[in-house]
Amino acid sequence: MRKKWLTLHICLAGLFLPFFITIPLSGTLYLLGFKGSVKKSVAFSVEAPFTKDRQKIESVFKEREIDFDFEYIKDRGKLLVLRPATRNHYEVARTEQGMDFIKVDLDWIRVLQELHFGHGPTLIKKLQIVFGIGFLLVVTSGFFLLVGLKKLLPIFLGSLSLGVVVLLFGFLV
Numbered sequence: 573m574r575k576k577w578l579t580l581h582i583c584l585a586g587l588f589l590p591f592f593i594t595i596p597l598s599g600t601l602y603l604l605g606f607k608g609s610v611k612k613s614v615a616f617s618v619e620a621p622f623t624k625d626r627q628k629i630e631s632v633f634k635e636r637e638i639d640f641d642f643e644y645i646k647d648r649g650k651l652l653v654l655r656p657a658t659r660n661h662y663e664v665a666r667t668e669q670g671m672d673f674i675k676v677d678l679d680w681i682r683v684l685q686e687l688h689f690g691h692g693p694t695l696i697k698k699l700q701i702v703f704g705i706g707f708l709l710v711v712t713s714g715f716f717l718l719v720g721l722k723k724l725l726p727i728f729l730g731s732l733s734l735g736v737v738v739l740l741f742g743f744l745v
Contacts, residue, residue: 574720581713584706591703598684608682615662615675622666624652629664632673643694657691658683 585592601608618632624647633640640662642654652664663674678686690697718728 577716584710588706598688609679611677614672619670656693657686
């Protein structure tokens with residue numbers, strides 16, 4: 573049984589290693605104040621009524637011969653974000669005359685953070701859900717592997733106890 577747990581642990585850890593690196597890296601950078609850079613500039617304006625209709629927005633790009641594809645629209649009232657936002661993209665802002673199409677350019681830190689926030693392509697969002705489940709399986713399989721290492725169990729239980737105390741202390745402070 574131990575060999576099966578070890579195989580599962582190794583396979584899942586290898587499969588999800590890119591997520592194990594990018595998600596904590598982007599979150600830690602964000603918490604340390606490194607929020608990446610975003611450059612916004614009005615690419616063009618149209619004198620048409622503000623719309624949230626996907627087909628009408630797509631037609632504006634086609635009329636201007638701009639090759640831009642988006643998967644979905646995040647509605648923020650007077651501002652629409654054409655996502656995924658994990659790459660250079662556009663926002664559509666309501667103006668008195670119509671709409672401004674704003675080009676949004678991101679650096680790599682911001683791309684990772686947008687991915688972390690769940691603003692990526694639909695496929696990546698689904699993979700992140702699978703990663704969350706996979707992460708729990710990696711932790712669970714690691715725990716079952718640890719149970720077989722009786723000499724290391726006291727060290728684990730001590731560090732687990734300390735971790736629980738630190739977490740509770742963090743909530744109480």
